[in-house]
Amino acid sequence: GQNIDQPTEMTATEGAIVQINCTYQTSGFNGLFWYQQHAGEAPTFLSYNVLDGLEEKGRFSSFLSRSKGYSYLLLKELQMKDSASYLCAVTPGGSYIPTFGRGTSLIVHP
Amino acid sequence: DAGITQSPRHKVTETGTPVTLRCHQTENHRYMYWYRQDPGHGLRLIHYSYGVKDTDKGEVSDGYSVSRSKTEDFLLTLESATSSQTSVYFCAISDPGVKNIQYFGAGTRLSVL
Numbered sequence: 126g127q128n129i130d131q132p133t134e135m136t137a138t139e140g141a142i143v144q145i146n147c148t149y150q151t152s153g154f155n156g157l158f159w160y161q162q163h164a165g166e167a168p169t170f171l172s173y174n175v176l177d178g179l180e181e182k183g184r185f186s187s188f189l190s191r192s193k194g195y196s197y198l199l200l201k202e203l204q205m206k207d208s209a210s211y212l213c214a215v216t217p218g219g220s221y222i223p224t225f226g227r228g229t230s231l232i233v234h235p
Numbered sequence: 236d237a238g239i240t241q242s243p244r245h246k247v248t249e250t251g252t253p254v255t256l257r258c259h260q261t262e263n264h265r266y267m268y269w270y271r272q273d274p275g276h277g278l279r280l281i282h283y284s285y286g287v288k289d290t291d292k293g294e295v296s297d298g299y300s301v302s303r304s305k306t307e308d309f310l311l312t313l314e315s316a317t318s319s320q321t322s323v324y325f326c327a328i329s330d331p332g333v334k335n336i337q338y339f340g341a342g343t344r345l346s347v348l
Contacts, residue, residue: 156334156335158336158337160337166341166342167325167339167340167341167342168278168325168337168339169339170336170337170338173334173336175334212277212278214278214337216335221266221285221329221331221335222280222283222293223335223337224280225270225277225278225279226277227275227276227277228277228278
């Protein structure tokens with residue numbers, strides 16, 4: 126089976142930096158995704174990591190360590206609109222079917 | 236935005252009735268998925284398809300069936316709806332040749348009374 130853990134809820138202040146962690150245990154590894162989901166809406170793709178290291182895309186960055194089964198999503202210069210749920214999803218080796226974590230609800234306050 | 240349409244967007248039905256949800260894509264993506272999302276559980280995979288007439292079960296497939304007779308359409312059927320199937324249902328598509336990023340439909344909110 127697969128196990129993906131991420132914190133249930135986090136709060137942060139507008140303008141600050143927040144790091145959302147995701148740890149996973151899978152049979153092999155074929156990629157890790159982060160999605161953003163605003164309340165009442167569909168998830169949307171944020172980032173993809175398949176090799177170790179940091180992927181940067183504007184205010185958002187995602188890091189992967191395959192040996193540690195660990196990833197984080199880093200959000201800089203937080204804005205109120207970043208209040209959303211952030212979903213970590215991992216695809217096991219030899220598969221194209223990802224498994225999702227339960228998501229981290231991020232609340233950004235003024 | 237990826238061309239994915241779910242219908243209906245909202246549905247209220249009674250226990251024991253059959254329900255069919257439709258997912259239609261215009262992207263010609265090979266993979267299609269049905270998820271349900273419930274508070275505290277995140278997104279859980281019901282069934283997926285990797286081609287026309289090729290489908291497989293996900294982790295919560297009991298009580299659901301699917302069909303894919305055309306690349307564009309993936310149907311989810313609840314043969315006899317139960318209150319435990321009250322949920323928000325999302326369809327997704329992906330193409331393994333493009334990092335397998337999933338694109339989601341807007342969702343269907345289903346209430347079984």
